Amino acid sequence: xxxxxxxxxxxxxxxxxxxxxxxxxxxxxxxxxxxxxxxxxxxxxxxxxxxxxxxxxxxxxxxxxxxxxxxxxxxxxxxxxxxxxxxxxxxxxxxxxxxxxxxxxxxxxxxxxxxxxxxxxxxxxxxxxxxxxxxxxxxxxxxxxxxxxxxxxxxxxxxxxxxxxxxxxxxxxxxxxxxxxxxxxxxxxxxxxxxxxxxxxxxxxxxxxxxxxxxxxxxxxxxxxxxxxxxxxxxxxxxxxxxxxxxxxxxxxxxxxxxxxxxxxxxxxxxxxxxxxxxxxxxxxxxxxxxxxxxxxxxxxxxxxxxxxxxxxxxxxxxxxxxxxxxxxxxxx
Numbered sequence: 001x002x003x004x005x006x007x008x009x010x011x012x013x014x015x016x017x018x019x020x021x022x023x024x025x026x027x028x029x030x031x032x033x034x035x036x037x038x039x040x041x042x043x044x045x046x047x048x049x050x051x052x053x054x055x056x057x058x059x060x061x062x063x064x065x066x067x068x069x070x071x072x073x074x075x076x077x078x079x080x081x082x083x084x085x086x087x088x089x090x091x092x093x094x095x096x097x098x099x100x101x102x103x104x105x106x107x108x109x110x111x112x113x114x115x116x117x118x119x120x121x122x123x124x125x126x127x128x129x130x131x132x133x134x135x136x137x138x139x140x141x142x143x144x145x146x147x148x149x150x151x152x153x154x155x156x157x158x159x160x161x162x163x164x165x166x167x168x169x170x171x172x173x174x175x176x177x178x179x180x181x182x183x184x185x186x187x188x189x190x191x192x193x194x195x196x197x198x199x200x201x202x203x204x205x206x207x208x209x210x211x212x213x214x215x216x217x218x219x220x221x222x223x224x225x226x227x228x229x230x231x232x233x234x235x236x237x238x239x240x241x242x243x244x245x246x247x248x249x250x251x252x253x254x255x256x257x258x259x260x261x262x263x264x265x266x267x268x269x270x271x272x273x274x275x276x277x278x279x280x281x282x283x284x285x286x287x288x289x290x291x292x293x294x295x296x297x298x299x300x301x302x303x304x305x306x307x308x309x310x311x312x313x314x315x316x317x318x319x320x321x322x323x324x325x326x327x328x329x330x331x332x333x
Contacts, residue, residue, distance in 0.1 A: 017049060019293045045074055049306050051078075064109055064112035081121075083121070103141070120149065126175055136182045152186055153175065153188055154188075185210075187215055195327035225258065226276040282321055
């Protein structure tokens with residue numbers, strides 16, 4: 001595989017990945033079960049999923065350890081992606097892009113994952129105290145050392161970092177232009193879904209023009225687009241959605257037309273089709289370099305998500321989805 005190109009062509013046509021974060025971090029901790037998560041990863045691989053996406057900060061560390069148990073048996077079946085650059089502090093996250101830390105963190109991830117090489121190593125967040133070229137240079141050294149095959153950059157969190165009046169991904173594109181001068185970017189990970197299509201404006205075109213893979217994070221809208229969440233039901237205190245401006249009871253109710261629209265489209269594709277599969281098929285339809293990376297904690301959802309690669313949206317479907325009202329959040333009031 002050419003280390004400069006990651007994406008649907010490298011992972012398989014119509015590929016869908018598996019985001020492993022919910023298995024040990026950020027979502028409904030009372031439902032996180034180690035053995036069930038192991039079965040979920042195995043089920044995803046059995047269903048044809050290739051990309052397994054994790055990070056050292058998920059847990060922290062427990063997510064990589066979980067995947068390591070699977071990779072011990074099935075390393076040849078998986079394309080392993082993990083991340084560096086964020087540390088979990090007391091109720092906050094801290095960026096660390098110091099070259100020495102990057103090298104140590106990579107070695108630690110390799111040990112936890114039980115592998116000799118990481119297929120895709122992503123910079124989770126640039127450190128404002130360290131020139132991004134220095135961080136990226138240290139990551140490039142890991143490729144030269146044979147510990148990493150390709151490098152990626154995450155734009156997740158761009159909304160919070162946006163300057164007033166700037167485009168959502170302007171800062172990310174500036175970073176990408178800078179690090180490209182040091183070592184090729186193989187993949188960019190950013191939020192992309194029916195209710196968060198912002199990446200279509202500038203970030204995805206940047207990737208397409210350069211043959212860079214695009215990993216679509218949160219393609220199911222943090223679970224909202226599955227149609228399985230009830231407005232007002234609430235979330236556990238440690239669930240990131242408990243503080244998300246689109247997951248207040250009022251906003252969840254206001255955004256129900258999105259789910260209803262996806263459900264109508266699914267209804268035209270047979271009794272087995274679901275709103276989640278339609279949402280994933282829409283993301284897949286945004287380009288040949290796009291790989292949706294939905295999270296899942298249960299075998300059922302992982303298998304259902306993988307099957308979305310076989311759902312072909314019609315022109316009517318695409319037009320109906322395009323006509324759905326934009327998602328609202330409490331920031332819009």
